[in-house]
Amino acid sequence: MSPATGAVTDALRELHSRYAGVGEGELADYIPELALADPGAFGLALISMDGHRYSTGDAGAPFTIQSVSKPFVYALALSLLGLDEVSRWVNAEPSGEAFNAISLERSTGRPANAMVNAGAIVTTALIPDTPVAPRFGRILDCLSRFAGRRLDVDEEVYASEAATGDRNRALAYLIRSTGPLPVDPVAAVETYFRQCSVRVTALDLAAMAATLAHGGVNPLTGDRVVAEPVAAQVLAVMATCGMYDASGDWLLRVGLPAKSGVSGGLIAAGPARFGLAAYSPLLDRTGTSVRGHLAIGMLSERLGLHLMYNPALAGSTVTLVTTAGDLPGGPETGGERAGHSGVAVAAAQGALDFTAAERVLYALDEAGKGRTGAVVLDLVRVTDIDTVARAMLRSGLARLAADGRRTAVADPDGRLREPGEEAGATRSFASREEAVARCTATASE
Numbered sequence: 001m002s003p004a005t006g007a008v009t010d011a012l013r014e015l016h017s018r019y020a021g022v023g024e025g026e027l028a029d030y031i032p033e034l035a036l037a038d039p040g041a042f043g044l045a046l047i048s049m050d051g052h053r054y055s056t057g058d059a060g061a062p063f064t065i066q067s068v069s070k071p072f073v074y075a076l077a078l079s080l081l082g083l084d085e086v087s088r089w090v091n092a093e094p095s096g097e098a099f100n101a102i103s104l105e106r107s108t109g110r111p112a113n114a115m116v117n118a119g120a121i122v123t124t125a126l127i128p129d130t131p132v133a134p135r136f137g138r139i140l141d142c143l144s145r146f147a148g149r150r151l152d153v154d155e156e157v158y159a160s161e162a163a164t165g166d167r168n169r170a171l172a173y174l175i176r177s178t179g180p181l182p183v184d185p186v187a188a189v190e191t192y193f194r195q196c197s198v199r200v201t202a203l204d205l206a207a208m209a210a211t212l213a214h215g216g217v218n219p220l221t222g223d224r225v226v227a228e229p230v231a232a233q234v235l236a237v238m239a240t241c242g243m244y245d246a247s248g249d250w251l252l253r254v255g256l257p258a259k260s261g262v263s264g265g266l267i268a269a270g271p272a273r274f275g276l277a278a279y280s281p282l283l284d285r286t287g288t289s290v291r292g293h294l295a296i297g298m299l300s301e302r303l304g305l306h307l308m309y310n311p312a313l314a315g316s317t318v319t320l321v322t323t324a325g326d327l328p329g330g331p332e333t334g335g336e337r338a339g340h341s342g343v344a345v346a347a348a349q350g351a352l353d354f355t356a357a358e359r360v361l362y363a364l365d366e367a368g369k370g371r372t373g374a375v376v377l378d379l380v381r382v383t384d385i386d387t388v389a390r391a392m393l394r395s396g397l398a399r400l401a402a403d404g405r406r407t408a409v410a411d412p413d414g415r416l417r418e419p420g421e422e423a424g425a426t427r428s429f430a431s432r433e434e435a436v437a438r439c440t441a442t443a444s445e
Ligand SMILES: NC(=O)CC[C@H](N)C(=O)O
Pocket: 066, 067, 068, 099, 100, 117, 161, 168, 193, 196, 260, 261, 262, 263, 287
């Protein structure tokens, strides 16, 4: 174990030993092959946005993906057809019902969402099937890219579910009778059974969850599996519907988009943070891994991962508000005096998004308050600016200029510039000193 990151592995190990002795729950037996699983199996895995892998227990043990496949096939359908088209066939409302319920909308016959069986069967059926790109081949390719390695099918589990899956067949026929199933029910369900029988490990599932958390790019392989908006759409449906009739309670307590499966797999995604997975086949009444639920719930609490709990780290964006080349007559001595030319500087650091940009703009106002001199925005220590933050900062600077203030930006990497734009357009310079000097020079011109 690496000494420093061993601290992360230790956190997983501690959870593993804390819950390994929990013997509650039942193996799924309505698919006979699943009842053969080792009830003691228990693995945990976590993958960071940098692709660092942490795991403990049976994180490398193979099992079938079952319903954890549903968000990823939904992602494939969204990628191929777009949200509007997919939504014509399957809705995105929490059903408050069990995974195998007849969750069909009264008015349209559409399944409630793509996380329950009814909706997942329709989602699978939406994947185009052509001689060169057969439906199941596309699904297996997609699941493999999410996992970052070539996955295969557990033929025994497939045969076992195919032999006993009458409820899912009945669901498919029912949906066909009310409208929203674009293909033959038998074909749809057979492909759905194969998709549920794809073999994975907890580490694979953590990579798949991490890919969604990472905006659709697999952090292990760098492969862009789906577009960023698709990853966000899938996480949204996981958050509201991923845990079936326990989705509300899960979001309330654990606070992460998640998906469970009846073989004992469970994933949770911390957007822009982690992909988490657990494997333990003893299930509660909703079909969720008992130990997996406990472990991921506790991990979320300990690491502060609840989506609705995101305290901003104070002072992490604006490092310093200061003045340079100050002349007598600051605010305390009546700085409104015309001709006062102290240069106010606000420096930002780190990655700037909307929240950070608001703080920077506030600092610029503060920095320039009561002065008539120039305002310098120092971006030297900024590592990234998203498009929203860039537009906000540009508009803030333009407003300052319109207000009669001289502005300059220390922006050696041109982060504030639009692609192809000249440095002059944003009055940007290579360093704070140069930006301040230019402002002072302009002042005395
Ligand atoms: N919740 C689940 O994992 C259910 C998947 C299983 N293949 C079924 O359709 O019944």
